[in-house]
Amino acid sequence: MHAETFLAVTRVRKQYATVLAVDDISFNVRRGEIVALLGPNGAGKTTLLRMLVRITHPDSGSIQWEGTDAPISPLSLGYLPEDRGLYQEMPIRKTLTYFARLRGVAAPQAAQRADEWLERLGLLDRAGEKLGALSKGNQQKVQFAAAVLHGPRMAILDEPFSGLDPVNQEAFLDIVRELRDAGTTVLLSAHQMSLVERVADRVFVMHRGRELLHAATTELMSGGSLHDVYVDRVRAADTAWASAQGVTA
Amino acid sequence: MTRFAQTLEVARWEFNRFVKWRQQFIGLAVMAVFGVVGGMIGQAVKNSDAKPATVAVVNAEQMGFTLPTASGVRWDSTRVWNEVDARTAVERSDLDGALIIASGNEASILVRKRSAWTEPLSATLNMARQNAAIARLVPTPEQRAALFAPLTVTTDFVVEGGAAVAKSTRIAVVAILGLGLLVLFSGFGTMFIGITSEKTQRVTEQIVAMVPPQVWMDGKILGLAGAALAGTMVFAVGFLLLGLLLPPVLGMSSLSIPPMVSDYGTIALILLTTLLGIGMWFAVMAAIAATIDDPNSSTRSILLFLPMLPSGLALMLLPKAETGIAQLFAMFPLTAMSVLPMRLMLTSVPWWEIAVAIVGLVLSVWLFRLVAGRIFSAAILMHGKEPGARELWRWMRAAG
Numbered sequence: 001m002h003a004e005t006f007l008a009v010t011r012v013r014k015q016y017a018t019v020l021a022v023d024d025i026s027f028n029v030r031r032g033e034i035v036a037l038l039g040p041n042g043a044g045k046t047t048l049l050r051m052l053v054r055i056t057h058p059d060s061g062s063i064q065w066e067g068t069d070a071p072i073s074p075l076s077l078g079y080l081p082e083d084r085g086l087y088q089e090m091p092i093r094k095t096l097t098y099f100a101r102l103r104g105v106a107a108p109q110a111a112q113r114a115d116e117w118l119e120r121l122g123l124l125d126r127a128g129e130k131l132g133a134l135s136k137g138n139q140q141k142v143q144f145a146a147a148v149l150h151g152p153r154m155a156i157l158d159e160p161f162s163g164l165d166p167v168n169q170e171a172f173l174d175i176v177r178e179l180r181d182a183g184t185t186v187l188l189s190a191h192q193m194s195l196v197e198r199v200a201d202r203v204f205v206m207h208r209g210r211e212l213l214h215a216a217t218t219e220l221m222s223g224g225s226l227h228d229v230y231v232d233r234v235r236a237a238d239t240a241w242a243s244a245q246g247v248t249a
Numbered sequence: 250m251t252r253f254a255q256t257l258e259v260a261r262w263e264f265n266r267f268v269k270w271r272q273q274f275i276g277l278a279v280m281a282v283f284g285v286v287g288g289m290i291g292q293a294v295k296n297s298d299a300k301p302a303t304v305a306v307v308n309a310e311q312m313g314f315t316l317p318t319a320s321g322v323r324w325d326s327t328r329v330w331n332e333v334d335a336r337t338a339v340e341r342s343d344l345d346g347a348l349i350i351a352s353g354n355e356a357s358i359l360v361r362k363r364s365a366w367t368e369p370l371s372a373t374l375n376m377a378r379q380n381a382a383i384a385r386l387v388p389t390p391e392q393r394a395a396l397f398a399p400l401t402v403t404t405d406f407v408v409e410g411g412a413a414v415a416k417s418t419r420i421a422v423v424a425i426l427g428l429g430l431l432v433l434f435s436g437f438g439t440m441f442i443g444i445t446s447e448k449t450q451r452v453t454e455q456i457v458a459m460v461p462p463q464v465w466m467d468g469k470i471l472g473l474a475g476a477a478l479a480g481t482m483v484f485a486v487g488f489l490l491l492g493l494l495l496p497p498v499l500g501m502s503s504l505s506i507p508p509m510v511s512d513y514g515t516i517a518l519i520l521l522t523t524l525l526g527i528g529m530w531f532a533v534m535a536a537i538a539a540t541i542d543d544p545n546s547s548t549r550s551i552l553l554f555l556p557m558l559p560s561g562l563a564l565m566l567l568p569k570a571e572t573g574i575a576q577l578f579a580m581f582p583l584t585a586m587s588v589l590p591m592r593l594m595l596t597s598v599p600w601w602e603i604a605v606a607i608v609g610l611v612l613s614v615w616l617f618r619l620v621a622g623r624i625f626s627a628a629i630l631m632h633g634k635e636p637g638a639r640e641l642w643r644w645m646r647a648a649g
Contacts, residue, residue, distance in 0.1 A: 053458040075250065079458035085451025090266065101258050102459045104250035146455065 005067065006031040006154065006185045007052070012061030014047055021047040022058070023209040029154075029187055034180050036200035036217075037189040040234055043206040045189040046082050049158050052187070053079045075104045078152035078184075082159050084143055088132035092123065095131060096146055103150035117145035121171075137164055144172065148179060155179055157188040161195055173199055193227035205230065207237045255460050259468020260475065267439045267476040277487040284491050288499040302345035302366045304358075305330040305338065313353040314381030319373040321366040335359065348374075422519050422594045428481055429523035429586065433530050433556045436477030440531060443473050444538035444625075463622035466535055470618055474531040518603060519590040525610035526586025530556045532617035539625040540641060563587035570595040580605045582613035 007029040014022040022044040029035045037045050050056045052063060054071060065072040087095055093114050100110035118124040121141040123134075131139060140163055148155050160176070161169045169192065176199055180186055190196050196203065197217055203226070205213035213220070213233055220229050250258075301323040306316060307330050316324055325344060335347035339359055346360040346367070356374070358367050383396065447453045456465060495501075533555065541547040562584055566575045570592050579589040579598070585606040592598050624641060 050454075055454060055457055074459050077458065079455065081451075081454035081458070083451040083454050085447075085455075087266070087452060088450055094265075098258070098262050099455075099459065102250075102255060102456075143455070 004030045004032075006065070007187070008062075008064040008067070009048075009052075010062045010064070012048070012051065012058045012063065014044075014051060014056065014058050016047075020209050022051070022206075025061070025206070025209075025211055027204050027211070027214060029185055031185055032180060032183060033201040034176065034186040034188070034199055036196045036203045037187060037206065038191075038193075038196065038203055038230060039189075039206035039212070042208075044209040045206055046158055048206070049079075049082075049156050049187070049189060052156055053077055072154075075150070076153040078148040078150065078155040078157075080144055080147040080155075080157040080160055082189075084140060084163075086131050086139060086143055086146070089130055091128055092131055092134070092142055093118065093127040096142065096149060099146040100150050103152075105150050113149045114145075117149045118142075120175075121145060137168055140164060141168070144175070148175075148184070151182075152184060154185040154187065157186065159189055159191065161190055161192045169195060193225070193230055197221060197226035205233065207234060208241060212237055252461065252464050255464045256468045256471065259460065259465055260472035263443055263469050263472030264475045264479070267443065267473065268479050273480060273483045277483065277491075280487060281491055281495070284495050285499065288495060288501060292499060292501070302364065304370075305335045305344050305347045306350065307332050307335050307347055308350040311350045311352055312356070314377055317373050317377035319366075319370050322370055353378075421516055422590055424485075425516070425519050425523055426587070426590055428485055429527060430556075430560055431484070432474075432477045432481045432527050435480055436473060436527075436531060437534065437554070439476055440469075440473050440534045441538055441541075443469055444535060445541050445543075448542065462626035463619070466539070466622040466625050467618055470528070470531050470535050470621070474527055477531075478527070515593050519593060521607065522586055522589050522610065525607065525614060528614045529582060529610055529617055530586070532614055532621055536617060536621035536624055539621055539628050542628075559584040559587040563591050567591060567595075576602060580609060582606075582609040585610055 005028045009028070010026050012022055012025045013020075025044075025048060027035075037048065039045050047056065051058050053074070062069060093111070096114035096117065097107075097110045100113055101107060105113065115124060115127065118127050121138075121144075123138060123141065126134065126138075131142065134142065144157075144160060147157070155176075157176070160172055164172060173195055176186055176188065188196075188200075200217050202216050203213065203220055204211070217226065220226060223229055301321050303323050303325050305325040306312075309316065330338075330347065332347075332349055335344065335349070336359060338344040339347055339361055342361065346358055346364065348356060348358055348370075350356045358370065360367060383393070388396065447456065460468075537549060537552045537555075541549050559578075562578060566572070566578065566588060569575055575588060575592060578584040579592045580602055581588075589598070589603070589606045593603075
């Protein structure tokens with residue numbers, strides 16, 4: 001194992017009824033890097049991320065944090081789930097403060113950090129409003145803040161850019177970089193290749209629950225844009241799978 | 250942050266989600282307005298009874314006693330009535346009714362249609378006839394007092410602690426039981442919404458990445474039970490204050506406050522049983538709510554009315570509080586909250602029965618909160634079909 005390895009996933013497998021969601025996946029994430037988890041819809045990315053935050057558990061294989069089998073404290077993780085949602089009837093500042101408190105931040109600091117993040121996201125003047133009063137994009141900003149305002153050692157972000165306008169996508173990109181610069185390791189899943197290629201140090205592509213590609217972003221882009229490389233590889237994998245299944249185009 | 254601190258944080262959040270003090274006080278104000286309006290209507294109804302029915306008496310001389318003063322009735326003394334004239338007058342509504350005396354033992358009341366004053370008048374006439382009969386016997390004041398003196402019956406207890414519960418204690422017990430049930434039923438909705446709403450609002454995944462499912466469930470049970478208790482207490486105190494303050498303003502008699510309770514031990518036991526019962530039922534409801542995917546279509550919602558069963562059982566056992574079956578249900582955790590207080594109030598309860606009931610309730614609170622946590626833990630990502638009994642059992646074993 002690499003000396004700087006923060007997370008090591010080894011031969012992890014997860015099956016739901018008849019669906020093999022994750023099949024023999026292994027990869028490492030080094031401390032302080034940004035790794036992008038890519039793959040078509042239904043590739044198993046969300047299941048893999050849920051196993052990392054212990055919402056669900058692997059049928060086999062191991063997940064090691066900093067070289068040990070002991071689970072990492074939930075307080076060290078920041079998680080932005082794919083299923084977006086917050087308490088619609090509760091005020092924004094109170095919600096953020098609550099989430100920070102649950103992650104062990106003392107009450108005065110929790111309120112202070114909530115305000116700092118709201119200011120950063122341009123929502124401080126609406127801190128007392130109910131979440132339901134915000135637009136979908138602004139709610140996503142609040143949810144992003146809720147995932148990272150406690151200063152996690154690792155941020156696991158499931159499709160952080162989806163549903164955002166280009167300006168806010170850029171803002172989120174900056175925040176992800178800042179998290180990395182502050183020492184936070186980031187693992188994110190996304191479909192926006194143009195954003196991923198600008199922020200990710202490495203890319204891990206899943207296809208039908210299995211590893212399709214794992215390489216440094218710069219290495220992949222030597223053959224063209226990340227988008228082109230990704231589409232070519234996924235199409236080739238689809239064709240190979242269809243052929244193996246005896247399906248003709 | 251410790252699990253306990255997280256539990257308290259979740260409880261505080263859930264409490265604040267559902268206790269809206271402003272709305273509580275608006276509710277009280279609305280109740281006060283309804284109280285004033287209701288009181289005024291009551292007074293108006295009372296005053297509207299001021300016009301008595303005019304009733305003629307036919308053959309009054311055959312009655313054998315003086316016409317008594319009857320509530321809601323004014324005897325017509327404008328003339329001496331015969332039966333034919335009285336009937337005609339009643340038919341033409343010149344009179345509200347006529348009392349026709351057939352003999353000293355028989356009379357009839359003639360009215361156009363059923364009237365509220367006829368039955369009280371019959372009772373008044375009977376009482377007057379009995380008094381007249383007694384008066385004819387010419388009893389001395391002592392004999393008269395002896396005739397109407399009630400038999401004084403006292404109960405002595407040979408078993409220590411077997412004394413009957415004082416009236417004030419009974420009132421306090423009924424109040425605690427009533428408020429306990431009110432807490433349960435008012436808590437149904439909040440518990441139901443509190444657990445299923447995160448699924449519909451898609452908050453669950455984010456929360457369980459922060460705190461263990463058991464911590465979240467414990468916090469919810471604590472916070473939502475607290476919210477229901479707070480809401481009920483505001484209602485009870487408000488009701489009491491309105492009952493004390495409004496009647497004098499409306500010119501009515503005030504709510505009477507019973508004397509201070511004397512049996513503090515019984516009150517404390519019943520309070521403890523009620524609080525444990527509330528905790529247990531909230532844990533049961535949490536377990537049920539955790540299995541519900543979509544509250545709009547789930548048929549399991551009806552199960553949230555389960556706590557009505559022990560209350561009904563306690564009512565059924567009320568006349569049989571000393572039977573073996575009542576004792577059994579007093580110790581059974583699911584019914585102890587209702588049946589044990591009833592037995593404590595009505596009969597002597599051995600110490601071991603109380604101990605078994607309390608221990609059973611404590612263990613049940615512990616067990617049901619674990620069950621709720623395990624079901625919730627397995628059901629976090631459940632969507633679509635709700636789990637059956639077999640699947641629930643498998644989940645609980647897997648979570649263990």
